[in-house]
Amino acid sequence: MSSHAASAPAALSAAPASTAPAASKALTFGLAGIVLTALGLFVSGAKVVAHSWLVGVTYWTAIAVGMLLLVLIHHIFDASWSTVIRRQFEHGLAAFKWLGLLFLPLLLASFLYDRDLIWPWLDLNREIHGGHTVGHDPLYLKKAAFLNPGMLIGMTIAFFASWIWLSSRLRRASFTQDQDGSLGWTRHNRVTAAIGLPIAALTLTFAAIYWIKSLEYHWFSTMYGVWFFANCVRGALSFGVIIMVWLWQRGDYRGILNTNHFHSIGMLMLAFTVFWAYVTFSQYFLIWNANVPEETFWYNLREINHDGASNQWKWIGIFGILFGHFFIPFFFLLSYRFKVTPHILRRIAIWILAIILLDLCYNIMPALKDSHGDALPLLSLNLLWILTSVVGVGGICVWAYLRSFGTAKLIPIRDPRIGESLTHHE
């Protein structure tokens, strides 16, 4: 069966078709998004725009972390079928250094402009409910060793440093193997995966805690890191499908991908849909069942206003999160035909990517409250700044991916598993 391996990559000796025009288009979109978001500062104020930017940066960071995880998992399991699409994830990892740069404004603005801008615990003099300040809040003092300015800066640097370090190791080994064909690089990547998986698990968990969960520092959930992990992987798989179908329709992947590659990635999408639902429901159910005010307030904020009337977030929770993030993808992905038809699989991939954004909005945006302490609605001008932030950060990430795309072969042609991958289940 592996005799195919010698013939199939014949078309690959040529460099992939140029993506330079697409890259400059992505860069233009990215910069336009950033400029528009900056204009929002004068329209909606710094607080709203900062939270929107946080959504944009965490969204693309989640996808990039998901890609990192998929590459690490590929190597630790010595996987074969995913070899042909692994290279695209490696290109995606080029976005990390830019994501680090794009995160920087949040830290700078928090420390230089207004400590109360995003994370409430950065400002110890901030008045909280009940008349005292954060600095005198026993629930803060218990967590002060973790939630303080030095830790936020140090941890954020540590997150990006570990992701960039792991990415550059994986990319260098994989790209160099294209040139020299040395099996040592495969072993090198397996070592990186063994070291990198625990690092990635810890950093993504703490990133979710520091950046998102601590927006309500009274609240706690041990499922939070796992929830973020599930979104990371779902985002990366969905983005992977979009790349696969794009390269399939452009012709690059003709003769390389077969039905079974789409089936396999579709099955992973289904598995992680169930996993995401399991984790997210567990978090909700445990809090619902225990019914302790110090936990339930987080969901109350996302269901009712101070006068007991339902707010927008309740409907987003039911129709966006419960149905949109679980039931629709779940029943869609049960079908074999949908999983193996590229343009249909891409439809659900786009859907999942949109809903992950909604999920992040659901977790981040209700931190913005009005004078009654009610969550500001999503459907307002705020949504515009979220979208410009997503386009802004996304344009830069896609540009980084496309720029990297031209620097290496389409698939890792000298990977020892490439033959198996080209004839996946054939």
Place this chain on the structure above:
Amino acid sequence: MSAQPYGLIATFKTAPALYHAAEAVRDAGYRHWDCITPFPVHGLDKAMGLRRSIVPRISLVGGITGFCTGMSLIWWTGAVDYKLIVGGKPLFSPMFAFPVSYELTILFTAFATIIGMFVLNGLPMHYHPVLKYDQIRRGMDDTFFIVIEARDPRFNAANTRALLEQAGGEAITELEP
């Protein structure tokens, strides 16, 4: 030996030979026939013209049944048969019925899948006419077989034998029922 044999069995030396013979038998329109191989041959289902199994649909029915069973179990015991307020919770809520429903979804899906597979494959099967063929053990080692059953409407001892011969089959033998 009775007048009507169980069918004809033909031997093939290699997987590609079997694969192409299967295509020939498929194109000749036979429906009651099978391949015997020592290992799974990728793509053979397509060469045999087999449609996808309906086991996934049986699994789905099992899963939905399990979910409904879990929900109605908790609802009937807690809100109808023996009303008891626990922890200030409502008598019934899909929230606390969900873990049970979820478990039963998995359990019933597994049952439906296994039972569906057994029934569709006619298992357990304690006897099969090919077991009387003295060379059949090699089907677990290094030889490939095609068996065409006599109950197939297109079966005709002479024509079927000719088809198998033309497809490259060797040692074509009649099987006792």
